[in-house]
Amino acid sequence: MRSRIRVSVEVPAPPEAVWDDLADIGSHAEWMADAESITFTSDTRHGIGTAFDCLTRVGPIRLTDQMEITEWQPAEAMGVRHVGLVTGTGRFVLRPAAGGSATEITWDETLALPWWLGGPAAALVLRLIWRRNLRRLRARFS
Numbered sequence: 001m002r003s004r005i006r007v008s009v010e011v012p013a014p015p016e017a018v019w020d021d022l023a024d025i026g027s028h029a030e031w032m033a034d035a036e037s038i039t040f041t042s043d044t045r046h047g048i049g050t051a052f053d054c055l056t057r058v059g060p061i062r063l064t065d066q067m068e069i070t071e072w073q074p075a076e077a078m079g080v081r082h083v084g085l086v087t088g089t090g091r092f093v094l095r096p097a098a099g100g101s102a103t104e105i106t107w108d109e110t111l112a113l114p115w116w117l118g119g120p121a122a123a124l125v126l127r128l129i130w131r132r133n134l135r136r137l138r139a140r141f142s
Helices: 015-022 025-031 119-139
Strands: 002-011 035-040 051-058 061-073 077-083 087-097 102-112
Touching: 002 119, 015 087, 015 102, 015 119, 025 035, 025 051, 025 119, 051 119, 102 119
Parallel strands: none
Antiparallel strands: 002 102, 035 051, 051 061, 061 077, 077 087, 087 102
8 A cells, every 4th residue: 555645844045055955865864864874876876867775764663765866857856766665756846935035845755665664654654754854954954
């Protein structure tokens, strides 16, 4: 069963500045509380085709989330495909807000989570964690 998780936040910086931070995939573990580390498995670190493993921890559960970048539109959108134990797709979308001096960032994922990870109930927990993650990203610009 697939679960859709969607969270948004307004960041007090223009889309280009938010993109510069978001495009640094290796730094995502700095603001994603559930991401312990990111290890690139491709030669590239930016753009479509970039692949990486994200060591993920939620409470006592640890797993390696294998991902590949599928969309790369600077200052607009970044898409990812999950190809490991967790499968599905995700996307960050950036839209100008407050006359262009701020950015609305939306994180939208559709994931198939194994039953032993909690299935649909896990999606509720992830929504809370990811909402907090976006607040942590916003704090990088405050």
